[in-house]
Ligand SMILES: Nc1ncnc2c1ncn2[C@@H]1O[C@H](COP(=O)(O)OP(=O)(O)OP(=O)(O)O)[C@@H](O)[C@H]1O
């Protein structure tokens with residue numbers, strides 16, 4: 223199933239205002255892998271993700287999703303393969319009701335009405351939001367919005383899921399549910415996040431982005447144990463891997 | 475500040491109303507659009523001093539409000555919100571046109587006041603009908619309907635987005651006004667300079683946000699075409715709605731019903 227492969231080569235991107243956000247990023251992700259993209263604020267995580275479905279066009283370098291390089295011609299196909307969950311669910315939910323919102327993608331794919339109905343209800347059921355179907359999205363709580371935003375992407379039947387900080391703004395229970403949900407997916411996943419404890423649970427592989435470059439790429443346990451590396455990238459060991467603060471007070 | 479926030483919630487209420495399921499909501503958007511356009515066209519076509527003949531036209535919004543289960547108070551409030559515009563259009567008429575037109579006993583009403591009343595009535599009717607259209611069809615339905623009726627795709631899409639954009643704009647404005655008021659410690663009013671900054675900032679923020687929303691739409695396969703969950707189908711019921719109302723409008727245009735009834739009553743009494 224080579225069409226679930228994500229391959230990025232020597233990607234450069236500078237924003238129109240002159241901010242150099244990416245300076246030569248490259249990696250290869252194979253089918254079914256679940257990869258965490260971590261790094262300090264402003265490291266370029268969101269910018270990188272926006273390249274993976276053609277929201278931004280690389281200045282130099284290539285992006286390959288599956289068998290095709292990402293170009294204008296392959297864009298519609300790539301967007302169907304890649305489901306992108308944005309950092310702010312408010313940016314993603316714009317239709318009058320939850321149902322309409324989740325149906326938006328399938329409608330654009332030109333599917334027949336029954337099929338759309340099935341897909342929408344299935345996606346909503348997967349994220350546990352079927353009871354919200356007739357609510358207006360802007361009146362939902364943060365956790366509900368996130369769930370619906372994920373459903374709105376699942377309904378398109380993507381094989382690759384890309385998420386930007388999916389666990390931000392969630393309460394502990396909603397976060398736990400999200401983690402369960404993500405673990406149940408068989409999609410190839412790329413998750414940009416600051417929630418390193420979630421990374422431990424969900425992702426087998428971790429990439430650290432630092433100043434627009436890949437600073438490290440490897441198995442999650444190894445990378446998240448490597449304190450000097452994390453420190454150099456303005457990160458910290460996940461709380462679960464740190465000692466108990468009561469028994470071993472941390473040196474200041 | 476609460477004023478802006480609550481007016482935002484009020485706009486979203488139109489959306490909620492539009493997602494109801496009544497007989498009227500189930501009609502094809504095209505039938506409702508064309509009927510509304512004919513209604514507006516005919517109401518506007520009356521001569522400038524006409525008042526009585528306009529009154530029967532209230533039937534259309536009233537019947538639709540009842541059948542579509544819309545809250546009359548809310549719609550009335552929305553009409554009032556836009557009323558100042560009509561008010562300023564019409565308010566100079568009494569000054570310009572002071573010839574007495576109607577004698578009510580000792581009181582003479584000038585042509586200017588009559589045409590002012592006529593303008594306000596027409597305004598209320600047309601805005602009311604347009605609001606009823608939005609509240610029974612939804613902006614997405616209207617966009618798709620217009621497109622099917624042959625309006626240029628770009629026009630239909632723009633219209634739909636303008637409406638969505640309104641949400642984004644009021645949303646951002648509400649947040650900004652709140653942020654300012656939290657740091658201005660009860661000082662009433664806004665300095666002109668600060669106000670200027672706020673407007674500029676608001677525009678940039680909304681543009682950014684609109685761009686992100688557009689990106690998210692593209693990611694879900696949006697190609698510039700408006701699509702509805704259930705494809706539009708023009709049935710006999712839609713035809714009946716359109717034909718029935720249009721002929722009634724034309725009848726009410728040709729025959730001044732209140733006057734005619736008045737004549738009838740005086741004849742019977744006499
Ligand atoms: N629209 C933009 N215009 C100009 N510069 C931008 C824009 N968006 C981001 N940047 C800059 O690009 C760099 C990378 O930003 P990016 O949003 O990718 O970071 P991030 O890793 O997602 O950060 P965070 O963890 O805070 O979300 C930053 O220096 C940022 O200031």
Ligand SMILES: [Mg+2]
Pocket residue numbers: 267268269309386
């Ligand atoms: Mg980011």
